[in-house]
Amino acid sequence: MTWLETSTENCTVQRAVDLFGDRWSLLVLRDAMNGVRRFEDFRRHVGLSEAVLSDRLRKLVAAGILTTVPYREPGSRTRHEYRLTEKGWDLWPVIIALKQWGDRWAADPDGPPLDVRHRDCGAPVEAVVRCTAGHGPLAPREARARTTAAALPLA
């Protein structure tokens, strides 16, 4: 079966995109990875409405990407903050790859506002696709995509 003959029903890129592949969810995830945890901080920093933020946070919690943890400020009722789960942190390569592309192709002349480096040595980080047998980073033409036995025919 060629890719064009397959159903996208069980495509795992599509499954991922359906869970968080929209503008606001991606920006909320970016902020969560930069330490933002509280509703009001997401709202103010990402710059979105309460209604949309509530909706996206609820979906990300339902997907197991964020989890809620109660906290209480003196004199206030208990609220919840949002933290990335293991499943959520596993999206780090997605966000770093987005940033890398944006840094290269869409930054202002004075560069991006955020710099991500290896904590120990201070060198910049990079997102790469590599061979799991140790043959290093790969260009797209060095890879081959094949449909598997799980591929379903396009209706």
Add this chain to the structure above:
Amino acid sequence: MTWLETSTENCTVQRAVDLFGDRWSLLVLRDAMNGVRRFEDFRRHVGLSEAVLSDRLRKLVAAGILTTVPYREPGSRTRHEYRLTEKGWDLWPVIIALKQWGDRWAADPDGPPLDVRHRDCGAPVEAVVRCTAGHGPLAPREARARTTAAALPLA
């Protein structure tokens, strides 16, 4: 300045997300990376309307991510097919990282329908964040994000 105090106006993740960070654009890019080039093939395979597909293709071409190349089938008028530019192929790590997450967290029990391997050795590929000084793949806690001189204050 902390991340929360910065404006997201020149955030390069946001710039990237604004260009293609929506469900349909991401799925069109997935298909383009799997060799889909023609309007009707995108429409049928991705499963979206002509109007939405036209809009997304136009935006991806305007962004320099896709380029149009004329072709002509016998007996038909000249049409255009869509091919990824260098800027477009530079999104490969984003799509592979999305697939890797979906393969791990959202696949059916019989696995994903597509398998991407190193052409030469046949080993699976993986998307990783690594240190550019050669200290290998990094976990999020091994990296540190800092605002740069280009960071702008949040209004």
